[in-house]
Amino acid sequence: MAKTKDVKSSVYVSMRGITKAFPNVLANDRIDLDIHASEIHALLGENGAGKSTLMKILYGFYRADAGEILLRDKSISINSPQDAREHHIGMVFQNFTQIPAFNVLENIALFLPDLQPVYKQSDVEERINEVSIRYGLHVDPYAIVSQLSIGEQQKIEILKLLLSDAKILILDEPTRVLAPHEVDALYEVLDILREDGYAIILITHKLNEVLACSDRITVLRGGEVAGTLLRSETSEEKLVEMMFSKKLVDVQKTEQGVQKISDTPILQLAGIETQGEGNSTSLKNLNLEIHSGEILGVAGVSGNGQKELGDVILGMEKSLAGEKLFFGKDMTNRPIGDIRRNGVGFIPENPLLMASIPYMTVLENMALTNTWRYSQQGGLQVDWEAVRADYQATQEDLGFPFSLYTLPRSLSGGNLQRMVIVREMTHDPQLLIASYLTRGLDVQSTLAARQALLKACENGAGVLLISEDLEELFALSDRLIILFNGEIAGEFIPSETTIYEVGHLMTGSEVKYVAER
Amino acid sequence: MSQNDKNMLKWNQIFQKILDSAARYLMMGFVVLFLFGIILLITGKDPIQSYKDILTSTLGSQYGFSEVIVTMTPMLITALAVALPTRIGLINIGGEGQLYMGALLATWGALTFETLPVWALVPLMGLLGIIGGALWAFIPGILKSLGLVNETIATLLLNLVAPSIVAYFVFGFWHSPMDTNKTPNFVDAAQLPTFFNSRIDLSFFIALVLLAIFWYLMKYTRWGLEMRAIGGNPQAAKRNGLPINKYWVIVLCIGGAIAGLAGAAQVSGFYGVLLVNFSRSLGYMGFLISWLSFGDPIGIFITSFVVSVIITGGNMLQLTIGIPYAVINILLALTLFVVLAKPTFLKRITI
Ligand SMILES: Nc1ncnc2c1ncn2[C@@H]1O[C@H](COP(=O)(O)OP(=O)(O)OP(=O)(O)O)[C@@H](O)[C@H]1O
Numbered sequence: 001m002a003k004t005k006d007v008k009s010s011v012y013v014s015m016r017g018i019t020k021a022f023p024n025v026l027a028n029d030r031i032d033l034d035i036h037a038s039e040i041h042a043l044l045g046e047n048g049a050g051k052s053t054l055m056k057i058l059y060g061f062y063r064a065d066a067g068e069i070l071l072r073d074k075s076i077s078i079n080s081p082q083d084a085r086e087h088h089i090g091m092v093f094q095n096f097t098q099i100p101a102f103n104v105l106e107n108i109a110l111f112l113p114d115l116q117p118v119y120k121q122s123d124v125e126e127r128i129n130e131v132s133i134r135y136g137l138h139v140d141p142y143a144i145v146s147q148l149s150i151g152e153q154q155k156i157e158i159l160k161l162l163l164s165d166a167k168i169l170i171l172d173e174p175t176r177v178l179a180p181h182e183v184d185a186l187y188e189v190l191d192i193l194r195e196d197g198y199a200i201i202l203i204t205h206k207l208n209e210v211l212a213c214s215d216r217i218t219v220l221r222g223g224e225v226a227g228t229l230l231r232s233e234t235s236e237e238k239l240v241e242m243m244f245s246k247k248l249v250d251v252q253k254t255e256q257g258v259q260k261i262s263d264t265p266i267l268q269l270a271g272i273e274t275q276g277e278g279n280s281t282s283l284k285n286l287n288l289e290i291h292s293g294e295i296l297g298v299a300g301v302s303g304n305g306q307k308e309l310g311d312v313i314l315g316m317e318k319s320l321a322g323e324k325l326f327f328g329k330d331m332t333n334r335p336i337g338d339i340r341r342n343g344v345g346f347i348p349e350n351p352l353l354m355a356s357i358p359y360m361t362v363l364e365n366m367a368l369t370n371t372w373r374y375s376q377q378g379g380l381q382v383d384w385e386a387v388r389a390d391y392q393a394t395q396e397d398l399g400f401p402f403s404l405y406t407l408p409r410s411l412s413g414g415n416l417q418r419m420v421i422v423r424e425m426t427h428d429p430q431l432l433i434a435s436y437l438t439r440g441l442d443v444q445s446t447l448a449a450r451q452a453l454l455k456a457c458e459n460g461a462g463v464l465l466i467s468e469d470l471e472e473l474f475a476l477s478d479r480l481i482i483l484f485n486g487e488i489a490g491e492f493i494p495s496e497t498t499i500y501e502v503g504h505l506m507t508g509s510e511v512k513y514v515a516e517r
Numbered sequence: 518m519s520q521n522d523k524n525m526l527k528w529n530q531i532f533q534k535i536l537d538s539a540a541r542y543l544m545m546g547f548v549v550l551f552l553f554g555i556i557l558l559i560t561g562k563d564p565i566q567s568y569k570d571i572l573t574s575t576l577g578s579q580y581g582f583s584e585v586i587v588t589m590t591p592m593l594i595t596a597l598a599v600a601l602p603t604r605i606g607l608i609n610i611g612g613e614g615q616l617y618m619g620a621l622l623a624t625w626g627a628l629t630f631e632t633l634p635v636w637a638l639v640p641l642m643g644l645l646g647i648i649g650g651a652l653w654a655f656i657p658g659i660l661k662s663l664g665l666v667n668e669t670i671a672t673l674l675l676n677l678v679a680p681s682i683v684a685y686f687v688f689g690f691w692h693s694p695m696d697t698n699k700t701p702n703f704v705d706a707a708q709l710p711t712f713f714n715s716r717i718d719l720s721f722f723i724a725l726v727l728l729a730i731f732w733y734l735m736k737y738t739r740w741g742l743e744m745r746a747i748g749g750n751p752q753a754a755k756r757n758g759l760p761i762n763k764y765w766v767i768v769l770c771i772g773g774a775i776a777g778l779a780g781a782a783q784v785s786g787f788y789g790v791l792l793v794n795f796s797r798s799l800g801y802m803g804f805l806i807s808w809l810s811f812g813d814p815i816g817i818f819i820t821s822f823v824v825s826v827i828i829t830g831g832n833m834l835q836l837t838i839g840i841p842y843a844v845i846n847i848l849l850a851l852t853l854f855v856v857l858a859k860p861t862f863l864k865r866i867t868i
């Protein structure tokens with residue numbers, strides 16, 4: 001795809017001796033980083049290594065305790081995102097947000113620094129079209145943002161930066177929430193941008209992407225630079241070793257295909273129907289079973305009913321018809337608390353929004369799914385010692401070190417995901433609904449999380465694994481269903497099908513959908 | 518960092534926090550005093566002398582001080598009636614209406630069971646007050662949990678209804694032979710015991726106990742933990758299995774019950790009789806105080822105290838130097854203004 005440049009192109013921006021401490025952690029420790037024009041510079045490192053912090057400093061979101069930033073060898077001070085934008089630095093955050101009720105054009109117009117008080121829509125439209133045609137970022141300027149897929153919303157974020165004249169683009173885990181075909185499209189865009197002289201800083205945990213597209217790679221470890229390498233002189237193994245200072249062993253499902261099918265499944269959905277409001281999808285006549293010791297994979301392009309499927313099992317979404325049985329017992333439309341007490345764990349697609357209370361400590365968040373278990377004297381007291389002991393044990397099992405006494409919103413993106421995984425794995429769940437289990441996790445944590453899933457199965461749990469990562473689904477699932485538009489479009493045993501066939505059902509139907517319009 | 522350093526850091530942070538909030542309260546007081554001083558000057562009064570008078574007439578004498586306590590008692594309770602629902606993200610503006618309904622039921626008890634001894638009648642009136650307030654809050658609670666009406670609007674609207682119901686009963690059935698706008702004085706057995714040779718009655722101590730319970734509930738219990746979770750992120754709390762609809766109804770009812778208790782205490786203690794329109798916005802005052810103090814029990818105590826000093830002092834001023842009552846209302850309105858401007862405005866001027 002990309003050709004590596006050994007040219008010593010001029011240094012565009014450099015960070016020197018950047019240090020940033022948060023209470024109890026040194027997030028960045030004397031970091032030096034050079035970014036050249038016309039390069040894609042990948043920033044790697046395990047969860048909590050300090051990548052996002054470093055980039056937020058460059059974007060003026062945090063102020064460094066020490067160190068300086070040079071732009072073309074001249075020292076500059078960046079105290080706010082406005083300053084950063086004046087120096088042509090732009091950033092797309094890990095969790096970006098747009099105004100959902102506005103259309104694309106309005107969202108972009110709001111961001112333009114030179115927008116007139118009374119602006120002409122047609123002018124803005126022209127500017128959008130100009131840039132979007134050049135870089136293959138096709139969006140309809142009049143589409144309402146809430147109707148767009150996350151991949152399209154990300155295009156808008158990039159368009160915003162380009163239209164506001166950013167020359168240094170910082171992308172924090174841009175592919176974390178993208179479907180596979182959207183990932184390819186993004187990298188094509190980045191390729192063209194690089195040709196045009198943009199400097200791109202890319203944070204990601206997906207090593208194959210890094211090796212396919214970046215020019216240079218900087219690895220952070222524990223807040224320090226572990227090294228900067230040319231892509232041509234490195235390999236996946238070498239990078240992993242730099243990040244974790246050890247080799248990793250891949251997980252494999254051991255008893256592939258061997259199922260202990262019991263008489264009564266853990267979960268049985270029979271003819272479930274839901275009515276999606278707003279942008280959510282309606283589920284239509286959904287039938288599925290999950291047995292003890294089994295992983296049922298759910299493939300599909302996000303937005304085809306995955307969220308609703310998880311929610312209807314949990315009880316967050318009402319089913320209008322059909323039955324939901326746990327161990328043969330009817331639990332249709334019972335309160336979530338009852339479902340939870342039956343041993344259902346839930347790892348949602350968005351841990352910050354859907355699973356955590358931002359202003360309560362991590363430890364308090366941990367206790368929430370099980371308050372009844374930890375309450376003493378009828379609820380007059382909470383046994384915090386027991387909470388801590390339980391979750392610390394799981395943390396150690398999984399190798400997920402993070403402080404129990406900070407607030408979730410100050411955890412790094414990956415640590416937040418780790419928090420939810422630890423919580424939901426702790427009390428030997430009978431049924432685990434895991435959406436995008438490894439989203440935002442580093443390579444090592446990804447393996448640990450998958451390992452934990454397999455272990456839960458060995459202990460007799462059933463798992464519903466929702467993902468867009470087909471390799472993950474093929475490696476872990478015993479059976480695989482494909483969701484399309486709220487319906488099950490196909491069911492397979494992974495060893496009897498191919499990624500191609502499944503991918504075709506996920507996206508092939510999409511092609512049909514486009515053709516119909 | 519050594520353990521010692523960490524402890525130092527922690528203590529520094531706590532100290533900083535105390536300093537910050539002290540600065541905030543001082544600043545608020547200063548802003549109000551300054552603005553009101555200008556108004557006093559305009560009306561031709563000496564502000565310094567007036568402030569001195571306020572202080573000596575309230576904190577300077579045993580009687581004045583006891584009057585401050587009497588004034589702040591219902592505020593403590595009605596503020597709690599707002600602070601509790603706030604913790605699960607409910608905005609209860611209905612303290613006023615719940616207070617009236619509590620007073621109504623308590624009065625019914627006082628008039629109906631006149632012959633009971635004090636140890637039975639007073640608790641009975643308290644219980645009736647609690648029931649009245651809770652029932653009045655149940656309406657918005659159930660509407661909210663059914664997803665029909667937002668609780669802010671519903672509680673506000675019910676405030677308009679409750680005083681009319683009280684008026685209907687007083688004018689229609691209960692009024693005394695001499696006065697159409699109040700009931701006959703309650704029998705002695707229907708009156709709260711008082712202390713220290715003053716008008717301070719049992720409800721003050723009840724208020725303190727309630728505040729302490731509230732503090733313990735939020736900080737240490739399972740229910741407090743769950744409530745903070747619901748207030749912090751209802752969606753996540755629900756997914757974690759907390760019954761948030763149940764909480765909405767129950768907590769709003771408890772809030773109403775507390776306000777209703779304040780109503781019962783007012784008729785049974787402060788007045789010893791039910792007057793039409795007796796409350797003079799006590800419920801709204803509680804709302805104000807709860808927001809001013811971020812729903813924190815100690816903050817509620819301090820704020821109620823300060824507001825009561827203003828009100829009692831203002832009343833004295835009205836008597837002694839003849840400041841019209843409207844001007845004292847301006848003082849309260851100024852306080853309100855500063856409260857509402859609180860987060861951004863005050864930060865900007867204190868930092
Ligand atoms: N606002 C904050 N307050 C306190 N600590 C913070 C804050 N932001 C980040 N941290 C801490 O700083 C460290 C580095 O966080 P950062 O977000 O930079 O990690 P990251 O490399 O981006 O990790 P991930 O891959 O998980 O996103 C973490 O230990 C994190 O808990």
Ligand SMILES: [Mg+2]
Nearest residue numbers: 051052412413
């Ligand atoms: Mg990050």
